Amino acid sequence: MDVPEMTADSQRLADLLRQISCHDHAAFRQLYDLTSRCLYGVIVRLVRKAELADEILQETYINVWQQAGTYVAGISAPMTWLISIARNKSLDRLRKGKLELESCPAPSCEARDADDEGPAEAVSELQLYLEAIERGALQRCLSLLDPSHRQSIMLAYYHGLSHGELAAHMRVPLGTAKAWVRRGLRDLRACCR
Structure with a gap:
């Protein structure tokens, strides 16, 4: 099977994963800064709830920290590997039935505060x-x-x-x-x- 040549961005992520496998905290922070927005988008599209997506994103990066040494560049691109972890964490949560649809009667629902910041903003x-x-x-x-x-x-x-x-x-x-x-x-x- 032909393995496509890595782009500069993919090579950078692969290098960070290699450093993370040696418990390099600075490399982990860089990886998070470069990839968290994309992974959060994947997760929120699957679970459709911002607060749950935040939890799953955290679980995803815990898994990345623990499993970075298992990444093999010849099998998949680093971003593909990261997305598959985020996707699998999301699907696991959905399969376990921890995501329940909430019915929200109009009087008890409150809008988010205008000054509320975070990934779930409008x-x-x-x-x-x-x-x-x-x-x-x-x-x-x-x-x-x-x-x-x-x-x-x-x-x-x-x-x-x-x-x-x-x-x-x-x-x-x-x-x-x-x-x-x-x-x-x-x-x-x-x-x-």
């Missing part, structure tokens, strides 16, 4: 516009994928199926399901560049 119109453009590009690229690859990615990333569950659902061998996801992600990455 999304600007520009951010919404940029996200809409990204969604459109992603949908276009998904539509160009082989149907089995597209379905595999959708089931794995949007519905949270594991490779085993994916293979059972699509009635194919486990290796085939894994290959479809891997090839689909490769083609998707190439299209989105």
Whole structure:
């Protein structure tokens, strides 16, 4: 399997992960500063609750601190590895049923204070516009994928199926399901560049 050459940003993240595996606190802080916004976005899209997303983000970075030595550059890009940790932490929380939909009657709901700061602050119109453009590009690229690859990615990333569950659902061998996801992600990455 050909391993794509790392970009400068990916190499920097890989170097930070290597330093973190030796318990370098400064490297951990740099990694957090470079990646937390993206990971928070992944988490909040999955769990849809800011306070829960904050907890999962913390759990994600605890896992990164403890497991940085397990990252292998030839298998995935550093950001892909980090996103998979955040995604898995989010899906674990959802699967455990700890996320309950809250019904909120109008009289008891209170708006956030205007001076409340943090990652859950209001999304600007520009951010919404940029996200809409990204969604459109992603949908276009998904539509160009082989149907089995597209379905595999959708089931794995949007519905949270594991490779085993994916293979059972699509009635194919486990290796085939894994290959479809891997090839689909490769083609998707190439299209989105």
